[in-house]
Every structure is written in structure tokens, then in C-alpha cells.
Amino acid sequence: MELAPRLTHITPSLTLSIDSKAKALRAEGVAVCNFAAGEPDFETPEHIKTAAQKALHENLTKYTPSAGILELRQAIAHKFKKENGLDYLATDIIVSCGAKQSCFNAIMACVSEGDEVIIPSPYWLSYPEMVRLAGAEPVIVPTTAANNWKMTAEDFEGAMSPRTKMVIINSPGNPTGSVYTKEELRAIAEVAAEEEILILSDEIYEHLVYDETKHVSIASVTPEAHDLTITVNGFSKAYAMTGWRLGYLGAPKKIAQAIDSIQSHSTSNPCTFAQYGALAALTESQQCVTDMRDEFNIRREYMFNRLGTIHRISATKPLGAFYILADISKFGMTSMNFADRLLSKTNVAVIPGIAFGNDHVIRLSYAAGMDIIKEGLDRLENFCRTL
Ligand SMILES: Cc1ncc(COP(=O)(O)O)c(C=O)c1O
CATH class of the missing domain: 3.40.640.10 (Type I PLP-dependent aspartate aminotransferase-like (Major domain))
Structure with a gap:
């Protein structure tokens, strides 16, 4: 059975599949630090529900x-x-x-x-x-x-x-x-x-x-x-x-x-x-938006500052959204290889930049609680030391 030709060049979403993999590991009881998420970790505000x-x-x-x-x-x-x-x-x-x-x-x-x-x-x-x-x-x-x-x-x-x-x-x-x-x-x-x-x-x-x-x-x-x-x-x-x-x-x-x-x-x-x-x-009130943004901002500052102290990693300070791109080119490996090894060795999930058209970077999402961010960055730091 042949599929329509328009599908020849289409690949399924890598971000969704890595995020699902991280969530499945967590469901198995593995202590995953998931920096792959593309969604806020907050609950929908009550008045909307x-x-x-x-x-x-x-x-x-x-x-x-x-x-x-x-x-x-x-x-x-x-x-x-x-x-x-x-x-x-x-x-x-x-x-x-x-x-x-x-x-x-x-x-x-x-x-x-x-x-x-x-x-x-x-x-x-x-x-x-x-x-x-x-x-x-x-x-x-x-x-x-x-x-x-x-x-x-x-x-x-x-x-x-x-x-x-x-x-x-x-x-x-x-x-x-x-x-x-x-x-x-x-x-x-x-x-x-x-x-x-x-x-x-x-x-x-x-x-x-x-x-x-x-x-x-x-x-x-x-x-x-x-x-x-x-x-x-x-x-x-x-x-x-x-x-x-x-x-x-x-x-x-x-x-x-x-x-x-x-x-x-x-x-x-x-x-x-x-x-x-x-x-x-x-x-209705937009206070919930401000509150979530303020919390994201605290995490952004923390994650960006910590990344700056990790040997051979450099990052650009983002002004929006809830992601940071970190340059991993000094490790001399593909972004996929880096992300795969990071996940299998330390249970930290990130998205390889190749998914976004740049193989020199990884994407870390700070749509995760502060304790997870701290722990995940500790693990990332130790991982980078071993490379
Ligand atoms: C840039 C961008 N546009 C659109 C979307 C999709 O948003 P929605 O959940 O409203 O479909 C996303 C979700 O990750 C996104 O990052």
C-alpha cells in the first residue's frame, strides 16, 4: 500500500516524541528531569475551568x-x-x-x-x-x-x-x-x-x-x-x-x-x-498570566545563570517564551548524540537542535518546577564534565 506522495518528506514531531519518552520514563518511576516540555507546567486557572x-x-x-x-x-x-x-x-x-x-x-x-x-x-x-x-x-x-x-x-x-x-x-x-x-x-x-x-x-x-x-x-x-x-x-x-x-x-x-x-x-x-x-x-482578570510570567522569569534567570557556569556550554539570554538555546558545539558531537547520551546517562531530557534546523545547540525548556531545574542542571553539569 502506497501512501500519498505528499508524505514522502514528512517526519513526526521530535519534540512531542522526546517529551512523551520522558513522561513514560517518569511514569515508570524514573526520576526524570524533563527540559523537553513545550507546555506550561501550571494548571489552567480556576475561573477558566x-x-x-x-x-x-x-x-x-x-x-x-x-x-x-x-x-x-x-x-x-x-x-x-x-x-x-x-x-x-x-x-x-x-x-x-x-x-x-x-x-x-x-x-x-x-x-x-x-x-x-x-x-x-x-x-x-x-x-x-x-x-x-x-x-x-x-x-x-x-x-x-x-x-x-x-x-x-x-x-x-x-x-x-x-x-x-x-x-x-x-x-x-x-x-x-x-x-x-x-x-x-x-x-x-x-x-x-x-x-x-x-x-x-x-x-x-x-x-x-x-x-x-x-x-x-x-x-x-x-x-x-x-x-x-x-x-x-x-x-x-x-x-x-x-x-x-x-x-x-x-x-x-x-x-x-x-x-x-x-x-x-x-x-x-x-x-x-x-x-x-x-x-x-x-x-476576565489577566492576573494569572502575569503570575505565570513572573514565575517563568525567575526560572529563566536561574537557568541562564547556571548554564553560564557550565564548562564549554554557552547560551543566549532569551527575552521571551520559556526556552533557552545552549550551544554544545565545543563537545564535538551531534545534538542528537548529546541529547541521547544525556537522557540515557542522567535522565535529563532536552531537545536536540537538529529538530529546529541547527545541530550545534540543544533546547532546554524552563516549563518545569525550580527543584527539577536545579537538579537537572546539576546533572547536566556533571555530564559535561565527563565528556
Ligand atoms: C511557535 C509555536 N506555535 C504554535 C504552537 C502550537 O500551539 P497550540 O497548542 O495552540 O496549537 C506551538 C506549540 O508548541 C509553538 O511553539
Whole structure:
């Protein structure tokens, strides 16, 4: 039996499989320090759970419009305006089963065979695979620690060809933790506007920014950028709602309508009562977001400072998300080999950078309790000494 050719170049998510391996080891009673997680270790705040429970009790268990309930789309439009300076009508917002589905839908709606999509590396590993599933070609633009893992407008321009259809910007970034400034985004947006290249802006880590860092939506930097951008966001990271599977996007009308159509023929609406939880997340107190961010910040400082003391490891201080990239090139082994040996010898799980397109680094997530972070870094330090 032959599978569809579109699957030829697709590999399953390495981050999900390493995280599952770490969780399985822990379930067997092994004292694993899991730095592979891509989800907050906090519980979903009570008021959000209560709103979803209330919706269930009120029998809000039927289909909704495929793009989501109007109240939620209105709340998202309000959020976009208030927090991001973006004007989207509620009808140009599509709620989906996670930011992942929003990205997938956007790529499916906009790119096809023969198109190229520019992706700065290290990248979130699903982008190139989504592009390939759409029959298009990812064009990877390497970035360096020296430039805080950010693609410049010149890098972008240098990677463009007549086939370029879209560029993907992920700020704050996974796995880099880097955050683009308004000026950097404006320069990229101006290049995109010259050739009418679409921008997929994945802003799922928006609320997790540290120090004086400000998150900026690229769609807000110029009117032309607004007309070319699909802005993706969601509830997973800011509200610890990964399992709820809820994300959303705002897009120019024509694209939003196409995405609504795709969704109406694939998943239909995201879970109805979960949408009411999301409505509470957006419209009630945001203190829970601040509290989680503050806790992440304490861990970020600790992890970054400790990594700086480990012989032959160097790291870039992230300004956003909950990951740190550590350079392991001085050990002279592949990132996969390093991560495998670290897990088998010390039960510390990290993600090898090759999963994100860079074999010189590993990704450590600080979405783990402080005791686990301390213990895991002790083990990492001892492991590095033995190499
Ligand atoms: C950059 C990025 N975008 C999107 C997602 C998916 O988020 P969701 O859980 O809303 O599908 C993730 C999850 O790890 C991510 O890191």
C-alpha cells in the first residue's frame, strides 16, 4: 500500500516524541528531569475551568459556526485592538483547534506547489513540515546567536526568489526565545510589501516576554503589513491551556474566508464548551498570566545563570517564551548524540537542535518546577564534565 506522495518528506514531531519518552520514563518511576516540555507546567486557572464547566452544564455541547462562537470572535477582535493595535472585524477571525491548526490552515489557504516559504532557523519544527504538506518548499534562513537568533531584512531579501509566497515570523520565538523589535519588524515588512509576500506571524508566546521587552505584532507596523499578514495566537501558552486545543487567527477578509472554508470541511468548530472557557480567559482578570510570567522569569534567570557556569556550554539570554538555546558545539558531537547520551546517562531530557534546523545547540525548556531545574542542571553539569 502506497501512501500519498505528499508524505514522502514528512517526519513526526521530535519534540512531542522526546517529551512523551520522558513522561513514560517518569511514569515508570524514573526520576526524570524533563527540559523537553513545550507546555506550561501550571494548571489552567480556576475561573477558566469554571466557565467551561458552566457551559457544559448549560448544555452548550452542540456545533457552533465553524469559525467559533461570535462572542469569542468579538472578544478576540477587542484583544487584537487593545493589546496589538490591530483592526480585525470579528468576522475576519477564525478560532481553531490550537495555534498549530491556525498555522496549518493559513499555509493551506495561501501556498501551493511551486511556491517557496521563507523560514528563519532555528524554527518551530512544524513550519517546514506544514509547508511541505501544502506541496510548497521551505527556504531556511539560518540565524546566529550573535544576532540573537533573528533574521534581518537583508537576510530575508537575500533568500527571496520569484517563487517566494510567504515568510514566517515567530516572535517571541520557539526555540530561540528571541523577540523582534518594532524597527526589525518594520524593515522585514517593508521588504515583504515590495514583492507582496504574505507574512504568517505566529505570536503564541506574546505574553511571555521579560525585562523591558515589548511584544509587537508585525501587522501593526504599516498598513501594507496589515494587509499581508495572518496573525496567529492562542490560549495554550499564556493561559496554560495546551490540552484545550484552542487557537485563533486574524487575517485579511479573503484569506479569513478561505480558512473558514477549509476548517468547515476538516475539523469544523473547536470544542464548544472549551470556547466558553477561552472567552473567560480573554475577558476576565489577566492576573494569572502575569503570575505565570513572573514565575517563568525567575526560572529563566536561574537557568541562564547556571548554564553560564557550565564548562564549554554557552547560551543566549532569551527575552521571551520559556526556552533557552545552549550551544554544545565545543563537545564535538551531534545534538542528537548529546541529547541521547544525556537522557540515557542522567535522565535529563532536552531537545536536540537538529529538530529546529541547527545541530550545534540543544533546547532546554524552563516549563518545569525550580527543584527539577536545579537538579537537572546539576546533572547536566556533571555530564559535561565527563565528556
Ligand atoms: C511557535 C509555536 N506555535 C504554535 C504552537 C502550537 O500551539 P497550540 O497548542 O495552540 O496549537 C506551538 C506549540 O508548541 C509553538 O511553539
